[in-house]
Amino acid sequence: MATFLARRLVWLPVVLFFVSILTFFLGLYGPGNPINIMVGLKANPETIERIKAEYGFDQPVYQQYFNYVFKAVQGDFGYGLVKYRDQPVGRIIAERLPVTIQLNIAALVVGVIVGIPLGLLAGLTRNSWFDYSVRFLSLIAVSIPLLFLLPFLTFIFSRRHDLVLNAANLQFAIGPFLPMVGGHWDGILSTKVLLPILIESLGIVAVLTRQMRAGIIETLGQDYVRTARAKGLRERMVLLRHAMRNALIPIATILTLSIGGLVEGSFLVENWFGIPGVGQLALDAFTAREYYIIMGITLIIAVAYVVANMAADLLYPILDPRIRSSK
Amino acid sequence: MGTLLEVKDLRTEFHTQDGVVHAVNGVTFAVDEGETLGLVGESGCGKSVSVLSVMRLIPQPPGKIAGGQVLFQGRDLLTVDDEEIRSVRGNKIAMVFQDPMTSLNPVLTIDTQIGESLELHLGMTKEQARKRSVELLKMVGIPEAEGRIEDYPHQFSGGMRQRVMIAMALSCTPQLLIADEPTTALDVTILAQIIDIVKRLKRELGMAIIWITHDLGVIAGLADRINVMYAGFIIETAPVKEIFGNPLHPYTLGLLGSIPRLDETRKEKLTPIEGLPPDLVTMPTGCPFYDRCRFRTEKCLHENPPLEVSAVRHSVACWNWQDVVKARGRA
Amino acid sequence: MTTTISLATRTSAPTLKRSPSPWMRIALRTLRNIPALIGFLLIVAFFFTALFANFLAPYSYDKQDLDNIEKPPSAQHWLGTDSLGRDMLSRLIYGARSSAFVVLLVTVVNLALGIPLGAAAGYFGGWLENLIMRTTEILFAFPGLLFTFLIAATIRPAVLDWARSNGFADLARSGYLDYAVVIIALGFVGWAGLARFVRGQVLTVKEREYVIGARSIGVPTWRVIGRHILPNALAPIIVALSMGMGFIALSEGYLSYLGIGLQPPNPSWGNIAAENFGRYWRTFPQFLWLVFIPGLILTLIVLAFAFFGDALNEALDPELVD
Numbered sequence: 001m002a003t004f005l006a007r008r009l010v011w012l013p014v015v016l017f018f019v020s021i022l023t024f025f026l027g028l029y030g031p032g033n034p035i036n037i038m039v040g041l042k043a044n045p046e047t048i049e050r051i052k053a054e055y056g057f058d059q060p061v062y063q064q065y066f067n068y069v070f071k072a073v074q075g076d077f078g079y080g081l082v083k084y085r086d087q088p089v090g091r092i093i094a095e096r097l098p099v100t101i102q103l104n105i106a107a108l109v110v111g112v113i114v115g116i117p118l119g120l121l122a123g124l125t126r127n128s129w130f131d132y133s134v135r136f137l138s139l140i141a142v143s144i145p146l147l148f149l150l151p152f153l154t155f156i157f158s159r160r161h162d163l164v165l166n167a168a169n170l171q172f173a174i175g176p177f178l179p180m181v182g183g184h185w186d187g188i189l190s191t192k193v194l195l196p197i198l199i200e201s202l203g204i205v206a207v208l209t210r211q212m213r214a215g216i217i218e219t220l221g222q223d224y225v226r227t228a229r230a231k232g233l234r235e236r237m238v239l240l241r242h243a244m245r246n247a248l249i250p251i252a253t254i255l256t257l258s259i260g261g262l263v264e265g266s267f268l269v270e271n272w273f274g275i276p277g278v279g280q281l282a283l284d285a286f287t288a289r290e291y292y293i294i295m296g297i298t299l300i301i302a303v304a305y306v307v308a309n310m311a312a313d314l315l316y317p318i319l320d321p322r323i324r325s326s327k
Numbered sequence: 328m329g330t331l332l333e334v335k336d337l338r339t340e341f342h343t344q345d346g347v348v349h350a351v352n353g354v355t356f357a358v359d360e361g362e363t364l365g366l367v368g369e370s371g372c373g374k375s376v377s378v379l380s381v382m383r384l385i386p387q388p389p390g391k392i393a394g395g396q397v398l399f400q401g402r403d404l405l406t407v408d409d410e411e412i413r414s415v416r417g418n419k420i421a422m423v424f425q426d427p428m429t430s431l432n433p434v435l436t437i438d439t440q441i442g443e444s445l446e447l448h449l450g451m452t453k454e455q456a457r458k459r460s461v462e463l464l465k466m467v468g469i470p471e472a473e474g475r476i477e478d479y480p481h482q483f484s485g486g487m488r489q490r491v492m493i494a495m496a497l498s499c500t501p502q503l504l505i506a507d508e509p510t511t512a513l514d515v516t517i518l519a520q521i522i523d524i525v526k527r528l529k530r531e532l533g534m535a536i537i538w539i540t541h542d543l544g545v546i547a548g549l550a551d552r553i554n555v556m557y558a559g560f561i562i563e564t565a566p567v568k569e570i571f572g573n574p575l576h577p578y579t580l581g582l583l584g585s586i587p588r589l590d591e592t593r594k595e596k597l598t599p600i601e602g603l604p605p606d607l608v609t610m611p612t613g614c615p616f617y618d619r620c621r622f623r624t625e626k627c628l629h630e631n632p633p634l635e636v637s638a639v640r641h642s643v644a645c646w647n648w649q650d651v652v653k654a655r656g657r658a
Numbered sequence: 659m660t661t662t663i664s665l666a667t668r669t670s671a672p673t674l675k676r677s678p679s680p681w682m683r684i685a686l687r688t689l690r691n692i693p694a695l696i697g698f699l700l701i702v703a704f705f706f707t708a709l710f711a712n713f714l715a716p717y718s719y720d721k722q723d724l725d726n727i728e729k730p731p732s733a734q735h736w737l738g739t740d741s742l743g744r745d746m747l748s749r750l751i752y753g754a755r756s757s758a759f760v761v762l763l764v765t766v767v768n769l770a771l772g773i774p775l776g777a778a779a780g781y782f783g784g785w786l787e788n789l790i791m792r793t794t795e796i797l798f799a800f801p802g803l804l805f806t807f808l809i810a811a812t813i814r815p816a817v818l819d820w821a822r823s824n825g826f827a828d829l830a831r832s833g834y835l836d837y838a839v840v841i842i843a844l845g846f847v848g849w850a851g852l853a854r855f856v857r858g859q860v861l862t863v864k865e866r867e868y869v870i871g872a873r874s875i876g877v878p879t880w881r882v883i884g885r886h887i888l889p890n891a892l893a894p895i896i897v898a899l900s901m902g903m904g905f906i907a908l909s910e911g912y913l914s915y916l917g918i919g920l921q922p923p924n925p926s927w928g929n930i931a932a933e934n935f936g937r938y939w940r941t942f943p944q945f946l947w948l949v950f951i952p953g954l955i956l957t958l959i960v961l962a963f964a965f966f967g968d969a970l971n972e973a974l975d976p977e978l979v980d
Contacts, residue, residue, distance in 0.1 A: 011795075018796045026812045136693075143964035145908050147915055147931050148953030155950075221386075223429040229384055230424075231417035231444045231495070241443075245434050260801025267807070267916065272935075286811040286918050298800070298808050306799050321479040322433055 008313050012306065019302045020072070024065050027295035068295075077296035083288040089296045093278060097300070100270070100277035104262045106197045108255070111204030116251070118205070119212025120244075126217060134209060141206035146199070146265060150272045153199055196273045200265050204258050211254050215247035222246070249319045256312040263301050331503060331535050332358040332381070332420075337395035339373075339380045342388060346608040350376040352559035353395070355634070358503065363529065363536040365550035365567070367543055367582070371604065373559040374539045375425075378505045382420060383412050399503075418448040421496035425508040427488035431480035437464075438476045441495045448499045463494040467524055486517035490524065497528060505537045510545060522549060543582055547571065552640075555579050558604050558615035561634055565641040575643040575651055577622050614646070622647045622654070684893070687973035694969030700962035707751055708758030717745040719752035720923040731947060738947050740934065746948065750955060753925040757959070760840055760910045761903050767845030768852050768902065773895075775849065776856025777883050781864065791857070794850035802847055806909055810843040810918040833924040840919045844909055848902065855898060859891035897971045904963025911956045927956045 052058045056067060068078065077089035084092055122134040219225060220243050228242040229235075263279075270279035278297055285293035317323045339351040351373040358364050366374045379385050381397050383404065397404040399420065404412060424430040432440060441463060442456035451459065457476065464472035467490040480488055489509060496504055506525070510518040526549065529536060538546050546553065546567070553570045555563040555578065563576040574580045581600035602619035605611050614620070614627040626646050634644040645651070689695045707714060716736075717723075723735070723743040731738045737746035779790040797805065817839055821830040829835060860883070863869060869886050873879075913919030914928030922929050931952040 014792075015796055015799045019799050022796070023808070026808060139964060139968065140961060143904065143960045144957050145911060145953065145960055147911055147928065148950070148957040151935065151949045151953060223424060223426060224432040226384060227422075227424060227430045227492075227495075228432070228443075229416070230382060230422040232413040232415070232447060233417075233443065234413065237443075241435070241439075242432050246432070249434075260804065263801055264803040264807075264912075268912070282807075283916055286807070286916065289815055291812070294808065294811060298804070301804060302800050305801055320434060322481045 005314070008310060012310060015306050016303060019306070020069050020299060021065070023295050023298045023302070024068055027291045027298075072296070072299060077299070078292035081290055081292065083284070084290060084293065089292045092281065092293065093296050093300065096276060096278045096281045099275060100263075100266050100279060103193065103196060103200065103266060103270075103275065103277060104259070106193070107200035107262060107265075108204060108258070110197060110201035111208055111258070112255075114201070115205040115208025116212050119209040119214075120216055122209065123213040123216035123220070124239075131213075134213070138206040138209045141202050142210070144202075146268045146272075149199055149202065150268065153195065154272075193275070196269050196275060200262060200269050203261055203265065204255075207254055207258060208251065211250060212247065215250060216243060219243040219246045245319075249316070252312050252315045252319060256308045259308050260305055263305075329360055330357050331360045331362075331400065333396075333398040334377070334381060335396040335398070337377060337380055337397065338393040339376050339385060339390060340393050341390050348607045349610050350559055350607060351380060352610070354556075354559070354561050356554055356561060356564065358535050358537060360502070361533050361535055362552065363538060363546075363550045365546035365553040366537060366539045366556060367541065367546070367553055368556035369541055369604065371607070372556045374556050375507050376559075377556075378422075378507060378537060378539060382416055382422060382505070384416075384422075414448070417444045417496075417501075418499045419501055420503045420505065421499065421501040422505045422507065423489070423492045423496045423509045426512045427485055427492050427509075428512065430492060431488055433480055436477050436479055437483075437491055440480075441491070441498055444495065444498045459498070460494075463498055464491070466497070466528070467491070467494045468520075469494075485513055486520065489513060489517075489521055493521070493524065493528070497532065497534075500532055501534055503535045503537065505539075507539045508541070509538075511540070511542075518545070525549070543570075555582070558610070559607065560615060560631075560644060562616070562644045563642065564634070565638075565643075569638070569641050573638070573641070573652075574655075575637055575641070575648040576616075576645050577620050577647075577651055578616050580651060580655070581619075614644075622650045684970070684973045688966070688969045691965075691969040691972075693965040697962035697964070697966035697969075700958060701966060704754055704959055704962070705758055707754040709755075711751050711755040715745075715748035715751040717748040719749050719925045720744060721748070737951060740930075740948060746930075746951065749925040749930055750927070750952065753927045753930055753952070753955075756837075756920055756924065756926045757907050757910055757956075760837065760844070761906045763837075763841050764844040764848060764906045765899060765903060767841065768848040769899075771845070771849035772852030773856050773888070776853035777860050777887065779853065780857035780860025781879065781883055781887070787857070790853060794854050797847055797850040800847075803909060803912065805847050806843045806913065807916065807918065809846055810839055810913050813842065814839045814918055833921050836920045836924065840910055840913055843913065844906055848906070852895070852898060852902075856888075856891060856895070859894070860887050863887045863891070893974045897967055897974060900963055900970060901967035904960045904967070907956065907963070908960050927952045931956075 049058075056064060059067070071077070075090045075094075077093065079085075079089060080087045080092065118134060118138075122131045125131050220239075222243075225238060225242050228238045233241075266277055266279035267282060268279070269275070270277045271283055274280070278300075281293065282297050284290070285297070334357070335355050337351055337354045338349075341348040341350055354373070354377050356364070366378070368374050376385065376390075380392050381399075381404065383392070385392060392405060395405070399415065402411075404415065407415075431437075438457055438460055441460040442451075442453065445451045445456040445459055446453070461472045461476055464476065469475060469487060469490055475482075480491070483491060489512075492509070504525075509525075510521050513521065522545070525536070525538075536549075538549060540546055543553075550567045552564065552566050554561050555570070555576065557578050563570070563574070563579050565573070565575075570579060571583065574583055578600070584600075600619055605615050605618065611617060612631065613629050614623070614631050617623050617627050620627065622645075624647060630646070632644045632646045634642045637643045637648060689698060721744065723739060723745065725743070726732075726735060726739045727743040728741055729735060729739045735745050735747065737750065739745055740749070775790050779787040800808070814836070817835055818830045821827070821835055863886065869882060872882050872886055877885075910919060910926065911928035911931070914921075914926035915932045917929075917932065920926035920929055922933060931949075934948040934952065
């Protein structure tokens with residue numbers, strides 16, 4: 001077990017190294033050329049040289065890479081090129097990050113609170129109409145794209161009588177549920193974010209429900225559950241002490257893996273609702289070719305993702321004693 | 328000694344996609360206090376299902392106890408409420424299962440798993456339960472029991488885990504211990520140790536035992552009485568010596584013919600019983616053993632023989648058992 | 659001492675019926691599931707529409723009917739027209755072609771990279787396996803779609819710049835390079851999962867007696883892999899592909915929606931949705947059909963692949979039968 005953890009810990013910087021290289025080269029040295037973007041294709045050579053020197057593009061590639069990583073570790077992710085020209089990327093991201101993090105954590109919490117009991121109930125009432133509908137709906141919810149979900153749920157949750165109004169004043173028409181008009185962030189507790197959180201959490205609810213249902217059905221069929229029943233334990237005890245814990249073990253992995261989906265989801269959700277988070281910034285950067293911003297966001301998300309996976313690996317031995325003592 | 332458990336005309340079936348599987352088809356037997364009963368038959372003959380039905384541990388659905396009575400100390404366990412059956416399980420009737428690898432919960436300590444019966448049935452506190460658990464582990468011969476009580480099941484070997492299972496089953500000193508093929512998953516030396524432990528504990532604690540196995544050799548030295556099961560029926564029941572010395576059912580004869588013996592020079596090859604048991608969904612109307620039987624007659628095809636007394640304490644379900652006796656005499 | 663009753667022969671053998679081939683049985687078991695059957699029919703319809711888009715669509719995808727702009731559904735334009743007077747139905751039908759094209763090509767790329775790399779990693783082991791597996795792990799260090807976004811967003815402008823400055827301006831303008839960008843972005847990430855899976859399959863089969871036997875009599879390596887190892891992994895690979903196709907269609911939709919995939923006027927369900935969301939969301943719900951339909955169609959296709967793949971998976975795994 002200790003060696004396993006040690007291997008993971010050594011592997012972490014290796015992954016981060018490659019992640020940073022990939023990001024760096026894709027962003028700056030692969031295909032995109034920030035200078036062209038900054039000065040335009042038809043700039044005179046002198047201007048190009050000047051800008052190159054100013055931003056350090058005249059140094060050798062490895063030097064630039066190390067400069068970038070070294071600064072990135074200190075929170076300096078370079079500067080905006082066009083739209084955000086000369087603004088520090090680190091600060092731009094830092095302003096947006098808390099919004100996205102809060103939104104995703106809220107979605108995760110909703111996912112757990114709804115998904116686990118729902119899956120448990122479905123598993124316990126296996127093959128009932130309840131189980132069938134939960135299974136059917138969760139399969140739909142897992143695979144339904146946000147492209148449909150966003151307009152659809154907004155439509156469903158808007159106040160009907162307002163919808164027939166002409167839409168020039170739509171922002172008011174949809175009432176408490178249409179949030180974030182004009183990039184104004186009221187905090188995670190605002191009712192405005194109910195719908196975005198709901199939409200973001202739907203995928204997690206579905207995945208957790210399916211896993212929990214499958215998990216509880218599997219564990220309830222295990223021999224040790226029969227042993228527990230043969231001891232005369234109450235069904236509640238059998239469930240809570242013997243079945244649930246085993247069924248919960250895979251949930252840890254599912255949760256860490258779902259972070260990826262959440263982040264991707266926030267790209268679309270934040271844009272749809274005008275929430276000033278990292279997802280919205282990223283799309284802005286895509287269209288404006290703000291490579292430093294794209295790189296910064298990618299790097300931060302990748303690091304968070306790797307670390308979360310690492311955390312799941314550390315969590316496993318706590319949940320499962322078999323892993324604790326294996327080599 | 329009085330009768331402890333009386334099973335009357337027990338029927339258990341499973342409702343599956345392929346139809347109704349008739350796993351137990353009217354089984355009647357009794358266990359006296361302190362008696363050891365062997366339940367023998369090949370896999371799928373309904374031996375496990377019948378004892379699980381006694382404990383009401385058949386998963387429902389798809390399982391269903393379709394009829395019969397299970398009288399334990401005079402009460403029908405099939406009709407008592409859930410509360411009452413729970414107070415019997417693990418307390419008065421305890422069970423040891425086949426596979427010690429999967430029958431213990433991998434994420435709970437041994438302490439927790441033994442202790443929970445003690446706390447539940449005997450109202451012990453955590454401390455008392457723990458002390459008692461250590462004693463129990465010592466009783467089944469686990470070395471350094473104090474140090475191992477906090478261990479998890481995967482830290483024990485297969486034989487040790489089965490000892491833990493036995494300790495767990497005996498924790499509330501049950502009147503009846505049901506052992507469902509407890510040695511099948513173990514290798515031969517461990518098997519002998521486990522049997523020795525059970526024999527010793529039976530002497531010390533005096534409980535009755537139902538020992539299920541597909542291996543007549545295992546219970547030869549253990550059981551007082553043997554029930555042979557086939558396709559959900561008991562087809563022969565007799566004291567252990569009678570079964571080995573005077574087998575009356577062709578199937579029992581076949582079972583004995585397929586035991587290798589070390590104490591005799593081998594005269595002939597081991598004779599397997601050819602063929603397969605009948606499909607439990609589409610049960611034949613006649614004798615279930617008809618297809619595989621050397622002694623079959625026209626009558627066997629149409630009428631299923633009832634279990635009838637053939638000698639003192641010896642019953643057999645065969646129309647032609649006298650032919651079996653004659654054939655045995657010739658061999 | 660241990661005995662079992664050996665079951666030598668069947669005396670009462672059941673009447674021998676010619677049973678259907680295993681593949682046939684799996685197909686029947688899959689399609690008995692109603693949602694899976696509907697999914698299967700939708701998938702067939704999807705590829706059929708893609709193949710015959712030019713016959714099925716009433717108009718060209720970029721033909722503007724300037725007398726009918728932003729018109730609700732009518733006999734002339736079944737699904738109405740967009741802000742440029744283009745027929746929505748036709749655009750959606752050609753969108754199916756874009757989607758199917760991307761789905762098939764990315765699947766081919768995934769197969770072409772994933773199977774050989776996974777098989778090689780599993781079969782040869784050693785440094786090769788290490789290299790391939792560590793590469794996949796690095797790819798997995800990014801959340802999948804995000805990586806695709808990153809690649810598409812960064813290489814698209816570069817590819818276009820390169821084409822323009824090397825005399826392929828027409829190609830750059832046609833938008834066909836966008837297909838290449840999307841396929842590269844999705845193919846770059848997608849093979850890793852398949853490679854890991856194939857490696858796992860190879861590892862389990864590698865030590866089987868018949869493989870060792872085949873090797874010991876000098877059967878060439880590629881033949882051992884091709885004849886003994888891959889066929890055994892075929893069924894689960896098909897499930898993975900079926901599930902993967904839905905994901906590819908979805909990813910293409912997202913990329914195009916986000917403006918880093920296929921660009922208008924080339925039709926993609928994603929960019930149709932984006933165009934109409936952007937333009938009509940403000941006037942919601944007046945142009946409801948324009949806002950909902952592209953997303954709805956993409957949803958149906960994704961669900962079709964999901965339900966079909968799910969049922970196929972259960973049909974292939976006898977222990978999973980409920």
